[in-house]
Amino acid sequence: MTSTDDSPLPARPRLIATDLDGTLLHDDKTVSDRTIAALAAAERAGLEVFFVTGRPARWMDVVREYVHGHGLAICANGAAVVDLRAGGELLRVRPLERTTALDVVRALRDAAPGTTFAVELSTGIHYEPDYPAFHLDPGASVAAAEKLLHEDEPDSAAPVLKVLAHHADLTPDGFLTVARTAAGHLASFTRSSPTALLEISGLGVSKASTLALCCAERGISSDEVVAFGDMPNDVEMLTWAGTSYAMGNAHPDVLAAASGETLTNEEDGVAVVIEQILARL
Known part of the structure; x- marks a missing residue:
């Protein structure tokens, strides 16, 4: 009511x-x-x-x-x-541990080809070339998620707060179901956008x-x-x-x-x- x-x-x-x-x-x-x-x-x-x-x-x-x-x-x-x-x-x-984040990225690439990713660090966000650009964050670096999450990269000491996954063709709830089925044992998946944009956090976060x-x-x-x-x-x-x-x-x-x-x-x-x-x- x-x-x-x-x-x-x-x-x-x-x-x-x-x-x-x-x-x-x-x-x-x-x-x-x-x-x-x-x-x-x-x-x-x-x-x-x-x-x-x-x-x-x-x-x-x-x-x-x-x-x-x-x-x-x-x-x-x-x-x-x-x-x-x-x-x-x-x-x-x-945080979402970087090794776990990499496992999630691999799982979603397999389960939902065409998925693109962004990585939200405690210091700012970075994203893949095909990911929808963040106009509020013009200083973000652009690279493959695997590179962004690599522990030898600059800023690698910064905790990963969440990974974002976007799909241009799937429905928002459909994408969420696919992701949870593929990698729900690795991390927590949710969404708050009207588009097929998922937010991925550490398991239980x-x-x-x-x-x-x-x-x-x-x-x-x-x-x-x-x-x-x-x-x-x-x-x-x-x-x-x-x-x-x-x-x-x-x-x-x-x-x-x-x-x-x-x-x-x-x-x-x-x-x-x-x-x-x-x-x-």
């Missing part, structure tokens, strides 16, 4: 965990005044706010000024925890597992977490959180996983629920 005053809410939440693209952000990648006010009010009420995203730390400027008193973000689908107040300082890294680690360090249980998301890379987090909301624009798998549904990102669905939480406190 869509969020109303009868929606499921914990008696005393302690942490709000929200995805960004398609969830907190409008489609033009801005944060509305209503959402800015709701985030500030939540922190004044003593709730922690975590941004939990597939974005790398260097793409967090869209929300950096709205972190108020906290400032922690879980980036790259759980592979990195960063302090946005400290310029994106890495506090925790959960996800938004949910890193959020659980961060909450355990703070003595916060899953029952005290309210989470928001819209795409398959949010499913585990929404399942783990005691209370979770799929956006009105969410993928069907997300709608099935969440305990509630709110309005779309364009309608400030996250802010609507935060306002309800604060009204009940």
Whole structure:
């Protein structure tokens, strides 16, 4: 159901965990005044706010000024925890080992010929010649994934946060199924793009597992977490959180996983629920 005053809410939440693209952000990648006010009010009420995203730390400027008193973000689908107040300082890294990444690349080349790859390091992204170019990262180097992942290459000491795999012809969910079948025993596969673009992390690394680690360090249980998301890379987090909301624009798998549904990102669905939480406190 869509969020109303009868929606499921914990008696005393302690942490709000929200995805960004398609969830907190409008489609033009801005944060509305209503959402800015709701985030500030939540922190004044003593709730922690975590941004939990597939974005790398260097793409967090869209929300950096709205972190108020906290400032922690879980980036790259759980592979990195960063302090946005400290310029994106890495506090925790959960890498994909390079040898494993190479095994995944080989498996996907066999299972889905035509797959192209990008490698997201803690220092930036690099990609293959046929991979869709990252216009936000003009300094990226271009080479075959096997070369980019080779431990003798420059920047090889930098942890691999995730590998991205793109296919021009397969459907997004179809590509995800093929990849998990071929290499799901090696790494974690998910997606957040409307195109056939997969995000590959270390085995067991996800938004949910890193959020659980961060909450355990703070003595916060899953029952005290309210989470928001819209795409398959949010499913585990929404399942783990005691209370979770799929956006009105969410993928069907997300709608099935969440305990509630709110309005779309364009309608400030996250802010609507935060306002309800604060009204009940």
